[in-house]
Amino acid sequence: MKKKLIATLLTAAMATTLLAGCGSAAEQPAAETTAAEPAAETEAAAETTAETAAADADAAESYEECTLTMDWWGGDSRHEATIAAIEAFEAKYPGITIEYNYGAWSDWETAKASEYLSGTNADIQQTNFDWIRKYDADGTTYLDLNTVADTLDLTQYSESTLSLPVDVNGGLAGVPVSLTGRTFYWNKATYEAAGLSTPTTMEELMAAGPIFKEKLGDNYYPLVATEYDRAILMAFYLQAQTGEPIIDQNGNFTLTEEQVKEGLEWITSLEENHVIPTIEYYDGEGAEAIDKSARWINGEYAGCHTWDSSPKSLVSALPNPDDFVVGNELMDTGEFGSGSYAKVSLMFSISAKCEHPHEAALFLNFILNDEEGAALMATERGVPESAAAYAICEAAGAINPIIAEAHKSVMDSNPMYWNPLFDDSSLKGDTSVYNTLFENLSYGVRDGSYSVEDAAYDLYTAYTAIAPAK
């Protein structure tokens, strides 16, 4: 009995040693190096691709066999593209295994928050811009990507883009995959049914409300806006009046309570003019999102205001996708144009605790800048910010024309700076200020239980609690 026990223990010890050996840093040459294949059609694309490949080849001269973990959120098409890119990377770099985990956005951040707290976050993560402030407050959660710049080609990104995701220590906490902003999308068939063309100015949009009501009925609206949409529309409106971000780069709130009140009055006027439905009417349908709304699908909601990276689901929801058109930013919103902003849509970060940062950077470089990897990732995370990836996607015709048009609409509008404090958890979330306040306002101005003045006071207080008044 004792002998059996000792034998078992010895066998277990041997197995452990062997496994440890597998995972150890036994450096070996890469089985394959990236060859510079000038496959891109355009000269610029060829140039950037060749540079990327050269950098890739240098950096990938040696790597350790290891297992890296990765996670991301998104929809099915993003999952498929990312898994395909992982498989291509594993084929190109035998010995490196990527163990991945993915899911929908719903409750994703809550799960990640607990992982950050327990230190069990993945080696490579798709991250949000505001996570730097929330989960990397001391700059020790994410690796400073400048430390792996010999492997991860950061020259593909503009300086202004790389200046955004910076932690308190000045480190590069993530590499921005794309920039995003909001623009309008219209259902032209509904507008035509109302005898209108899709609006190109705020004045036309405001005029469309009564016409929709008269010609199509009470249940037809030129635009639909959820509570968070209203917060953004209001920010656009006020930024268009003042010419500066509502929360500036120093983290200061730039508006007065009176200006907040003006913004809320404008939002209320949209409801009163039948431009947008009330919150009661919108929520009454119980749709999870606009693209899931039967009213959007059958054309009763003839417009929405959302990110330039996410029109695909809105298009595919319509019976006739040709009815879907990308609108331009409404430049007459105020004295300073549309008041739009652009922000980092999402990033990839490497955990500061990652034991194989070089290999993690190798992987990021593959999916962000490499010809094969970037082509597989395509525009699943928006129009790529990497010059190499953009050239590759453009040459391959992988940039969805609708996304490209929407992105152009945003970027052409001279978008302003966006401070992540705008999405602070006290403001954005199911039961946070934006939702409760715009819901209360929509109900309250009709039954007299909550006035614009009340809302202005509450919103101003909420903003200045996280961003002191300028």
Add this chain to the structure above:
Amino acid sequence: MSKTQKFFRDNIGFFFVIPWLAGFLIFKAYPFLSSFYYSFTDYDLFKGITKYTFENYINVFTNQQERTALIITFKYAFMTVPLKLVAALFIAYILNFKIKGVNFFRTAYYIPSILGGSVAIAVLWRALFNDEGLVHMIFGIFGIEGPHFFTDTTWALFMICLLRVWQFGSAMVIFLAALKGVPVDLYEAAAIDGAGKWRQFFTITVPLITPVIFYNLITQLVQAFQEFNGPFIITKGGPRGSTTLMSLLVYNNAFGGTYKMGKASAQAWVLFIILMIFTAISFWSQKHWVYYADDEGR
């Protein structure tokens, strides 16, 4: 037999209990006690504790949002529990008669409870009663504009209550078992004395099943104060916070993006204390209305 073997033989039962005990201590006792400690702090999951305070408890009764949630929780419990008990007892009473296809009806009425606290049933409820749902379609056939069940503040809480009341199956089964235990000769004697069905029900049936009514009352009360799924999935606590029950508020504070664990712990403890008080009152009151046949009666 060696001393060690004897020790193991005599205490083998404890070893079998260890896994449960470990689970209880780690997953129940520790969180329970630590939440009490945290309830006196401003514990934030990411920022830690910066001060010790009673504010969390004071806020439950002074902060408007928290006080409203507390009131709504009471409203929910006091609507749901009596309605559910009455519905369960009524249906159980009917199903206790020898009627054709009684087994089918018993199964049919029990099915909603099997689906119980599932997310799917809440999603179904939302799909049925939203403004584009089946119920509104039926109203539409008759040219009636139905109420906005989930977005009208006067309807929303009632609809969430109705979802729970509809799931009366488990209480019904327990009532049914109790009704089967009422001696038939009592009814026969009462009938001979000229008592009608209602009189028999209130003077024979109800007194004899009071221990089961009491049991169902306690379990339903506990469930009602802990209700979460319905408002979380169907209304997210809206419209205008009219379905934000205390349990939902606890969740929102703890995991809704702000991670205010200290505040959430205090709210959970207030809920726990309220439940304790109601349970204690119920136990105290049973000597006045619960009939136990195996002792001296009341």
